[in-house]
Amino acid sequence: MQLAGYLKAQLSGEARYFSFLPSPLQSITLNGLDDTFYFLMAQTRHQIGVLDVLSSRIPNMDLFISMYVRKEALLSSQIEGTQATLDDILDPQAERNRNLNVAEVINYIKAVHFALDRLGKLPLCIRLLRETHGILLAGNRGGEKAPGEFRRTQNWIGPGGSTIKTASFVPPAPEDLAPALDDLERFINDDIPLTAEFAVDPLIKAALIHYQFETIHPFLDGNGRMGRLLIILYLCEKKLLSKPALYLSCFLKQNQAEYYNRLSEVRRRGSYEQWIRFFIRGIKDTTEDAIGAIEQMTALREWNTGRIASLGRSAKTARKLYAYIERNPIIEIGKTAEDLGLSFNTAAKAVNHLTALNILRPTADAKRNRCFAYEDYLAILRKDTE
Known part of the structure; x- marks a missing residue:
């Protein structure tokens, strides 16, 4: 059995505790990948x-990605305990009236867009992760926990009320972060063989990169969200997909207990293979879900x-509203009229046309003033978010 790392004694006497120092990924071997795994791959x-074919052929793919980034932001934040719904995030007044829960998700959306844009200018490196983390935590809960900076104090993971001695897991001590992160950065950017069969397979490497980042836990807050974002950044940089249409948070939320258990099993037993199988199954399920959502949205x-074409002279403004x-x-x-450069009455008439076609429906939420929802579209996006 190979070791995924070792416990390192910290401090002394009554204050003594043990942090976990992970082995460099360059040192591991993968031996338990059998025919069943190859079939899954x-x-x-x-x-x-x-x-990928759908991503390259559908005219409104960028729109789909934009919506899925919002869904990913919500699910990734929900894993961390954020209490928000998709409707909260899509509320037309979300930026103006946002509470802390909504603000966390909005920041995640900004961080995703920032990181993907920055990836065109920088390789996937520690600097990019720090910059993205600064966007993720800016002005929100955790904003006092050094956004964009690696921690200088010890953190630990465990249920509420746990101490460093009763914690489920204690990541590397601050003085061990730099070498661990340097090893991770080299692994991300070097084509280092793991096995003869999967020397540089980006799916397997993505699984290992995510595990290692979560184990290092380099920030005081936001590590889970950053670790999940790291998956899509790596797969985009390796051009596994031509567009960033693959997000894993839904699968991880649905299998949250198993997710944490499988990460822990690597640390306890060095069983990387069981974690990789779980991760690849998540990629497969997530990809199938994305394909299904694209097909439903396209139809x-x-x-x-x-149906809008049947509106005759009113169709032009209705199409403009539909795109919106x-x-x-x-x-x-009111906001729709302003955004589209229409008078209030013209926008209201177009809304009435789409409402008559049952494309738009008045919202039941009394807090919203004259708000309407594209319910059939939202039903596709809401899947697994509530």
Whole structure:
């Protein structure tokens, strides 16, 4: 059995505790990947290929990605305990009236866009992660916990009320962060063989990179969200997908207990293979979910654009409004009119046309003033978020 790291004694006497120092990923070997795993990999690769084809052919793919980034932001934050819904995030007044829960998700959306844009200028490196972390925590809960800076104090993971001695897991001590992060950065950017079969396979490397980052836990707050974002950044940099259409938080939220247990099992027993199998299964399930959502959204769009064409002279403004509600599926008439450069009455008439077609429906939320929702579209996005 190979060791995934070792416990390192810290301090002395009554204050003594043990932190976990992970082995460099360059040193591990993978021996337990059998025919069942190879079949899973083949299925996953096929599904990724299907998703990539859809990503390159669908005219409104950027719109889908924009919506899925919001869903990913919500789910990733929910894993950390954030109490918000998709409707909260899509509320037309979300930026103006945001509470701390909504603000965390909005910051995650900003961090995703920042990181993907920055990836075109920098390699996937520790500097990029620090900059992105600064965006993620700016002005929110955790804003006092050194946004954009690696921790200088010891942290630990455990249930509420746990101490460093009763914690489920104690990551590396601050003085051990730099070498551990240097090793991780080299592993991310070097094509280092792990086994003859999977020398540089980006899916397997993504699994190991995520595990190692979560084990190092280099920030005082936001490590989980950053670790999940790191997955998509790595797969984008390796061009496994032409567009960033693959997000894993839904699978990890649905299997949260198993997720944490499998990470712990690597640290306890060095069993990287069981973690990799779980991760690849998550990629496969997530890819199938994305394909299904794209197909549903595409069919819905084709159906609705056909019905809007039947409006005759009113169709032009209705099409303009329809394009807007695909980007903003919950709208308020006044803001919509302003965004589209229309008078209030013109926007209201277009809303009435789409309401008559049952594309838009008045919201039941009394807090919203004259708000309408694209419910069929939201039903696709809401899946697994509530």
